Amino acid sequence: MDVKVKIEDLNLWYGANQALHNINIDLYDNKITALIGASGCGKSTFLRCLNRMNDLVGSARIEGNVLVEGVDIYDKSIDVVSVRKRVGMVFQQPNPFPKSIYENIAYAPLKHGIVKKGSDCDELVESSLKSAGIWDEVKEKLQAPGTSLSGGQQQRLCIARTIAVKPDVILMDEPTSALDPISTEKIEALMLELKEKYTIITVTHNMQQAARIADYTAFFHLGELIEYDETETIFVNPKVKKTEDYITGRFG
């Protein structure tokens, strides 16, 4: 079992307010890791450290190392744009570009030079949409605007868009919290398929979802990593009292 992402002594401040305290965690390749915890516990903040999205917040200050395949992504010699190409992200609200379905997928790969315009690009669009399990629904209307799809379809389009730039790690920030149960089920099935090829780290508020799909689960509380283990251990036999309380619904 390979460690894909290794986090060492990660601390994060928003201004004077420390949001993450000394996080140390190893995230494994081809696994789904779920981050759980009450609102404001720092799990989304932590997720955003993994592709340096926190750089966009002017007041954020980060210490510690985030090693993706042994390379510190916060090293001065590493360009933030190339980090985000390797570590893709799917957001809570489906956010397709207000362009056609085709352009939604093709835009970033063309800019990254992964493909050239033409049949290569067409193939990449098709394979990405297929991997995201939405090809059959949209193959007839690739020129329709991405925003014309339903919420669940939009989210799968966003996943397809992320896959198209060929990342190693996919971060998902509550990818199903804005979706209905049927769409959620489809996304979950998709995540299980995608973990064969990618490392997936997902934030979720839905305990059952973590139990259903995650191989590993990390429990955050007030900016600290309380417990991290195989999902089954966390849910059946947690070592820390706080974890047990949270999972059984006694707080949070």
Next chain:
Amino acid sequence: MSKKINKNNNFYIPQIEKRNKSAKRFRWYALSAVVLSLSFLAFFLFDIVKAGIPAFTQSYVTLEISVDEETADNPYGILDRDMSRLVSRAWLRSFPKEIEAHPEWIGTTQKFSALLNAEADQYLKGNKNRLRDRQIKKLETLKEEGRVETKFNVIFFFTGDSKIPENAGFYAAIIGSVLTMLVTMSLAVPIGVMTAVYLEEFAPDNKLTQIIEININNLAAIPSILFGLLGLAIFINFFGVPRSSPLAGGMTLALMSLPIIIVSSKAALKSVPASIRQAGYGLGLTKWQVTRDHVLPLAFPGILTGSIIALAQAMGETAPLIIVGMIAFVPDAMTSLTSAATVMPAQIYTWSGMPERAYIEKTAAGIIVLLSVLISLNTIAVILRKKFEVKW
């Protein structure tokens, strides 16, 4: 049609009638404010149109003149005393040139449609004038003979200003406005939009940025005449741009439009949802790629509307242009960006100060033309906004 309220039930609130009354009263205050402002507007439009419409027609008299060498030399001799008080000096002045262009006329008798002067024209339009009784009698005779005709006033739209009222036109001012606006637009729009993009998308959120933004907002409220002084000091005195030129005027107006364009473009950029930017960054796009291909297209309708409205405002601006000398008397339309020019509002201002009665209708007609241009610009802004708006 007030309903009688039944007081003998559980729903009755003691103050209800008073409350309803005050609600009604407030409604009437608001409504009468609207009616009052609309009636001012209607009165203004009616007054301007009524005063300006006559300027779009001009009277002519048919003259039969036997053309010979002498008439070509001294056209003032062809008319008798009363007639020479009715026909425009401008027409007489141009007469020798016309004969020069048609040498075959010499020795024949030709019919000419001669421009009547402003006093005669005003008399025919039923306005006050300075004609003597004899000339009025003469004019009435001409009218009975069917020799007086009223035509569409081509002169107004195709000549420049003149000290002879019947020969004064709006053309030079229209061309001047167009050239000035071209200069303003090509400077203010790119600079304004780029500034807004930098401040909104790239600038760090610190004290300096905040100070800059506050000052830009304040600039939008500065009296426009100060921009004229700035233009005079910088463009004319320092850089030596020719006075009264569309270049100087256009650059000065660009200074004035910049804050409005920046503020409205910033608002348009701000209204683009953050999720679009995050989507772009999450895919490893650079800031410029996200801004250019995803944020700007969404902000485009707002930027466009803001720019058009800023330019429309600049087009109606007079004060700063007076300072840079664009109030000049310009008889011919300018041919380059550096020759002396006037603009529509400045021409209107010039005419409004003229003593002759005929300039009153020209002033109003100029206002009508300027207003139509401004209203069309605003309409275009609305249409473009509708057209480019991305359905969300």
